[in-house]
Amino acid sequence: MTDLDVTPARRSAGEVLSWSRAGVDPALRTAVDRLPESMRAIAGYHFGWWDEQGEPTGADPGKAIRPAFALLAAQAVGGAAATALPAAVAVELVHNFSLLHDDVMDGDTTRRHRPTAWSVFGVNAAILAGDALLTLALDVLAGSGHPSAARAIRALSDATQRLNDGQAADLAFEERGDVRVAECVRMAENKTAALIGAACAVGALYGDAEGHQVEQLRSFGELVGLAFQFTDDLLGIWGDPAVTGKPVYSDLNNRKKSLPVVAALASGTPAARELDELYHCDAQLGPAELERAAELIEATGARAWSLSQAEDLVARARVHLRAADPDDRAERELHSLARLATRRDR
Template identity: 55%
Template structure:
């Protein structure tokens, strides 16, 4: 714990962190956690105690009483991994990109804290969400604090680099808010087009993954063309991630997903599979539309029926194809730069992991 936040120095040991090829991507994600989490902890330790407790709980480091948890159940670290691999893709060192990787993870978790409140989800990673455990005001403030810490990490380095990275991050925040706003508006509307859902996901999810890749490329000394290509790679991966997330939100295994499965349907969310199903013009689409016109949350039985209707109308099959289409676009963007074969293999393996994940 740090007594004086103004004297805080962000540091970590990256000597043993090197990307692994093919099936070793899971090992690389674990090593990414081992490298980035200490930086996250060090940053969170500078927060005022009440906020620090909520943030530590959200990350899985503390229980609801503020006691350390031996086996934290934090996130998958996909975004920090994109940052570190993007730095290596342009010939930079992993150590140069660690602050940016931690910053992106802070922003991601800021959005999760607020998203759980907006969606009313009471569980995440197999336990109560922060707002359910500590109340809405405490969770909102913890999310705001993580955003502030993210900016602090970025501005701790070289001035010229910081200006460009902060600009990239703040533009990402604007896109994220725009996407989240659309996501909350869709349940209030009877009709939402596939292009509107794509625009929503481009802001809510893809922008952050694109930012992760762009910041890594900037930290690694990439040129404008490389930064642009890697940002597009990350954004396409983000779109694939969101499509898969929408599929898991309906048909995932609750034991693997760690958050309520079916809540998207209960809340009448216009996710990718749902919107594709509604646009199919089938009898199943018509029945699904009638369920989605209810001005209340769906019952468990209604949500289960809605899931069957989405599949019958072709929404599930369409979403699976879309996830692969975005993954292929990510591979094409990566091919535009002359990355080392091992880095290309790892980023390709990460793409496969995103599209094939079960949680």
């Protein structure tokens, strides 16, 4: 038994995330240490472990919510969290591969309250570091020696392909003025929900789950992941920079076709028409225009709709969670994490 499996009887979602981060970080650092030095320097900067000169920092490393889902999924089916550590590390590596590439493609200069890796080390270096993390994720699973490693690699590879497809759609939407709500939801299912679903599935596999448990937990994770994206898109417009690590209205400034934006544009209201003119003008939007765009989205009802969708998705996810016949404590904590996914600004 390891520290991962010695835990208090009752934990809040925040305590679960702290437990996950404390358990995963040492294994994550060990994995990253195997990278070539050029890639290791950028990866460690991105994770917040050190600055651009390699000096240790106290930077925000992120919440590690995906590894927490993997560890709890293993416990939910009667396995040990420590046994699922390779699954948790692999999922976190894939997630951060996507963040490194997303920051380049979106041109974002800030993540977790500090300059993005590409803005410090250059575009090409950041792309290569992301590639290295993806390769390392599969190597961690392959080298784990677990009987389900091959199935886990297939599950994580499938989720990564869906993630890439979702990112491609997200980028394509920026060039289109006719994005439909159903298309945007499908994009989010691929870009965000697939990996959280895979975190639950791979964690369950490493907990020696039955086939039906793996699939129910995957469905649970995917619904939570979609709720997570609805919340993330709201934070991308109205989020407090102290929480998001990005400027207020950052998604509007980048003309992102996020879920609330697409829903607002499709509403057929006078506010939608004004928003369409603002969103598709050639000039850069200033502070007043960005604030007006946010007001128009809210006026269409898209903000309230997004909040309602996130709440409904979490309720539907719990049905799948219970269908997996989970351990009582793990069920409570998985549901608590799911609720946190829709309340990150509270």
